[in-house]
Amino acid sequence: MQNKYEALDKNDDNSDIKDLYKKIFPYLKPYLSRAILGFLCAIPIGAFEATVAMALKPYMDSVLVEKNLQISSYIPYLIIGFTLIQGLFIYLSGYLIAWAGSKTKVKLMQSLYNKLLNMESAFFDSKSSGLIISRFSIDASIATDKLLSQIKMLVTKSCSAFFLVCVLFYNSWQLCILAVGVLCFAIIPMSKVRKKISFISRKSVDVAARLNTYYNEAFGGNKIIKSYNLFKNREENFIKILNETFSLGMKQVQVSSLLTPFMYLIASLGIASVIGIGGHLILTKQISSGNFVSFIAALVLLYTPVKSFGNNYIDFKGSLLAMERVFKILDYTPSIKNKENPIEFGKFQNNIKFENVWFEYEHDIPILKNINLEVQQGETIAFVGNSGGGKSTIVNLLPRFYDIKEGKVTIDNIDIRDISLEDLRENISVVFQDNFLFEGTIKNNILIGSPNATEEELNNAVENAFLKDFIAGLDNGIETWIGERGVLLSGGQKQRIAIARAFLKNAPIVVLDEATSALDNKSELVVQKAIDALMQNRTVFVIAHRLSTIKNADRIAVINSGEIVEVGSHDNLMQIQEGFYQTLYNAQFKTREQAEV
Ligand SMILES: Nc1ncnc2c1ncn2[C@@H]1O[C@H](COP(=O)(O)OP(=O)(O)O)[C@@H](O)[C@H]1O
Ligand SMILES: [Mg+2]
Numbered sequence: 001m002q003n004k005y006e007a008l009d010k011n012d013d014n015s016d017i018k019d020l021y022k023k024i025f026p027y028l029k030p031y032l033s034r035a036i037l038g039f040l041c042a043i044p045i046g047a048f049e050a051t052v053a054m055a056l057k058p059y060m061d062s063v064l065v066e067k068n069l070q071i072s073s074y075i076p077y078l079i080i081g082f083t084l085i086q087g088l089f090i091y092l093s094g095y096l097i098a099w100a101g102s103k104t105k106v107k108l109m110q111s112l113y114n115k116l117l118n119m120e121s122a123f124f125d126s127k128s129s130g131l132i133i134s135r136f137s138i139d140a141s142i143a144t145d146k147l148l149s150q151i152k153m154l155v156t157k158s159c160s161a162f163f164l165v166c167v168l169f170y171n172s173w174q175l176c177i178l179a180v181g182v183l184c185f186a187i188i189p190m191s192k193v194r195k196k197i198s199f200i201s202r203k204s205v206d207v208a209a210r211l212n213t214y215y216n217e218a219f220g221g222n223k224i225i226k227s228y229n230l231f232k233n234r235e236e237n238f239i240k241i242l243n244e245t246f247s248l249g250m251k252q253v254q255v256s257s258l259l260t261p262f263m264y265l266i267a268s269l270g271i272a273s274v275i276g277i278g279g280h281l282i283l284t285k286q287i288s289s290g291n292f293v294s295f296i297a298a299l300v301l302l303y304t305p306v307k308s309f310g311n312n313y314i315d316f317k318g319s320l321l322a323m324e325r326v327f328k329i330l331d332y333t334p335s336i337k338n339k340e341n342p343i344e345f346g347k348f349q350n351n352i353k354f355e356n357v358w359f360e361y362e363h364d365i366p367i368l369k370n371i372n373l374e375v376q377q378g379e380t381i382a383f384v385g386n387s388g389g390g391k392s393t394i395v396n397l398l399p400r401f402y403d404i405k406e407g408k409v410t411i412d413n414i415d416i417r418d419i420s421l422e423d424l425r426e427n428i429s430v431v432f433q434d435n436f437l438f439e440g441t442i443k444n445n446i447l448i449g450s451p452n453a454t455e456e457e458l459n460n461a462v463e464n465a466f467l468k469d470f471i472a473g474l475d476n477g478i479e480t481w482i483g484e485r486g487v488l489l490s491g492g493q494k495q496r497i498a499i500a501r502a503f504l505k506n507a508p509i510v511v512l513d514e515a516t517s518a519l520d521n522k523s524e525l526v527v528q529k530a531i532d533a534l535m536q537n538r539t540v541f542v543i544a545h546r547l548s549t550i551k552n553a554d555r556i557a558v559i560n561s562g563e564i565v566e567v568g569s570h571d572n573l574m575q576i577q578e579g580f581y582q583t584l585y586n587a588q589f590k591t592r593e594q595a596e597v
Contacts, residue, residue: 005126008328009135009209011202011321020320023327024147027107031100035148038096041089042152046159048086053167053298060290097152105144108326112136115329120336121401122361129220130212134205135329142322150316164302171295172287175274179299182270186263196255197314201321204248207241214238256314267303274299336400342420348411348427348508348539351376352398356407359393367393369562371407377508380540382553384584389559391543395511398541399428429507431531433514435498437489442471443478445497450504457504465500465530467493492523499530510534512542556581 028035059075062068116136124132168176218225218234225234274296281287287295352375359368368390375381383391396402397409400416408415416424437445446461447453453461462468462478470493474480482488482497489497495515502510515531516524528546535542544550551570558566558573558580565580566573573581 005123008332009131009206009325011198011205011324017320020323020327023330024104024108024143024323027111028100028104030107031103034096035100038093038100038148039152039155041093041096042155043159044089045086045093046156046161047163048082049160049301050163050167050298051082053164053294053301054170055294056297057171057288057290057294060293061288062290065289093152093156097148101144101148104148105140108144109137109140111330112140112326115332115334118334118337120334120403121396123334125361128209128213129216130214131209133212133216134209135325138208139205139322139326143319143326144323145319146315147319147323150319161302164298167298168295168302171291171298172278172281174281174286175278175295178277179270179274179302182266182273183303185269186266190259193255193259197252197317198321200248200252200255201314201318204245204252205321205325207244207248210241211238211245214241252314270303271296271299336403336421338420339418342423343414343418345411345414345419345423345427349377350412352509352539353410353413354394354397354407355410357397357404357409358406359397359402359404361393361402366405367562368397368404371564373557373564373567375539375541377539378537379555380535380542380553382550382556383541383543383559384550384556384581385559386561386584390562391559392513393562394559395430395513395541395543398509398511399425399430427507428509428511429502429505429534430511430513431495431498431502431515431534433518435494437482437494437497439482439484441476441479441481442467442474442497445482446478446500446504449501450506453504461500461503464503464533465496466526467496467500470496490523492519492527495519495523495527496530499527499534502534508538510538510540510542512540512544514543514545517545558584 055075055078058071063072063075113136116132165176165180168179214234214237225231278287278292278295282289282292354371354373357368357371358366359371360366371394373381383394385391393402397404398416400421403417408417410416411419411424411427438448443458446458450457458478462471471478471480499515512531512535516527519527524546528549531549540553542549542553550556553570555567555569556573557564560580566576568581570581573579574585576582
């Protein structure tokens with residue numbers, strides 16, 4: 001099970017470029033006309049270099065050798081004219097390619113974000129936040145930012161190479177064969193370096209993700225870091241990762257920098273042999289000196305891009321690897337999704353049943369074992385038991401945060417996996433111990449699940465959640481900004497906002513998982529009142545530490561190590577001598593009951 005998600009972060013050893021292009025194509029398709037136009041504009045950019053080299057021959061022969069001044073007088077204008085036209089094409093092609101590339105990126109990131117939202121909870125359990133940012137945002141940028149511009153460069157460079165070779169050939173076919181032959185040697189080190197670079201790139205990605213996590217933890221865990229004096233610990237670990245980044249970066253430079261001198265060597269070999277043999281050809285009048293100068297100019301222009309090929313290649317390979325990772329994610333089908341033609345489900349009316357339910361987070365480690373339970377509409381069922389027994393797990397199965405392994409969970413006798421996820425979740429409100437608030441105002445946060453609620457419904461929810469006085473005391477009232485994750489509020493206030501949200505949603509089923517456990521006595525009291533109101537006339541699954549909540553439940557299910565060991569009312573369960581509930585009651589609740597009274 002673990003490997004399922006791990007594989008999403010890794011590059012395969014033999015990725016097929018053709019396959020990747022096929023996958024990115026649909027994203028590029030809407031912008032293809034501009035991209036092609038951009039590529040077309042890139043062709044003359046390459047051709048201009050050859051034209052300049054070509055022009056050197058008549059210049060040499062007519063002006064320098066034959067002293068023909070007429071040609072020399074219009075050459076300056078030609079140069080300026082050419083540069084202007086070349087500039088225009090560079091601008092056009094740069095703009096068009098960047099436009100198509102950025103649009104493709106936007107589209108890709110949109111799909112990735114959609115995928116992220118639809119990922120199952122188990123995926124998030126297995127990932128760090130840093131990894132999520134790397135995978136879903138940074139990779140998309142790397143994949144698309146450089147891809148088109150690299151292709152453009154390739155188009156320009158290959159056109160320029162093609163025309164330059166033509167110039168070479170025109171000036172002297174003998175020298176041309178020699179020069180191009182030497183150039184072919186450059187291919188050998190390239191292929192050697194390729195493998196090495198892929199390996200380093202892959203490692204760099206892992207390390208970058210770990211760095212991200214450290215930033216996120218410095219943000220989210222800043223209070224823990226302060227209170228445990230973790231500065232040194234954090235910093236040391238961070239420096240370790242930084243150093244790893246450094247050595248990986250240096251390795252990459254090592255490999256690519258070795259390539260550059262090698263290319264220079266090959267280039268100089270080519271030029272040296274051409275000059276050696278070229279002299280002979282001029283002396284024997286096989287070529288003119290204009291031919292020779294034009295040839296050398298074209299050759300230098302041809303070798304220049306070859307020399308920088310190493311660095312371009314690193315960028316290009318990086319893009320491809322990132323693209324591969326991006327498509328791994330996009331190709332992944334979330335395991336919790338609607339089945340084909342799901343049943344449309346209205347409002348829950350009769351009962352919820354767990355039938356022989358087995359569940360595991362990790363392969364072959366059962367967490368829930370053969371759970372059987374039937375809950376009637378309107379009933380309140382409380383789950384009690386030791387920590388880690390599986391109480392939260394059971395209630396998380398209802399909205400399908402996780403899917404079960406065996407058995408079935410039904411709602412009104414329909415398997416919840418047959419119902420559309422939207423309809424199912426529409427029927428359930430969940431209030432956790434720590435509820436997530438979004439950056440925005442109190443009002444935004446209450447309305448988030450029910451944007452069409454009327455002013456009256458909103459006011460009722462605020463009142464029922466005992467938020468009215470609190471909001472009235474704020475300068476900006478319900479429009480008060482609460483900061484990311486609601487950091488500007490107390491725990492009790494946050495809980496009440498979450499409860500107001502649930503009131504507005506008005507779902508018939510309510511799941512309360514330790515909703516008051518993190519609160520101090522005073523806040524707990526008012527939150528409890530709000531919760532009591534929310535429980536009215538609803539079917540409630542409650543995990544609570546307050547004895548009164550448990551006692552008032554219609555039935556109590558005792559969960560021990562993933563099994564339901566006792567079910568019944570408080571009085572019934574207390575009858576079972578030495579039973580699980582009685583033992584638990586004596587050990588935990590009794591003292592608390594005295595405190596509550
Ligand atoms: N996301 C998860 N991934 C893997 N194991 C988990 C996850 N959540 C809980 N567990 C494990 O499942 C067991 C039951 O946990 P939980 O349902 O949270 O217990 P309770 O709510 O009764 O305290 C525990 O052993 C816990 O370690
Ligand atoms: Mg729990």
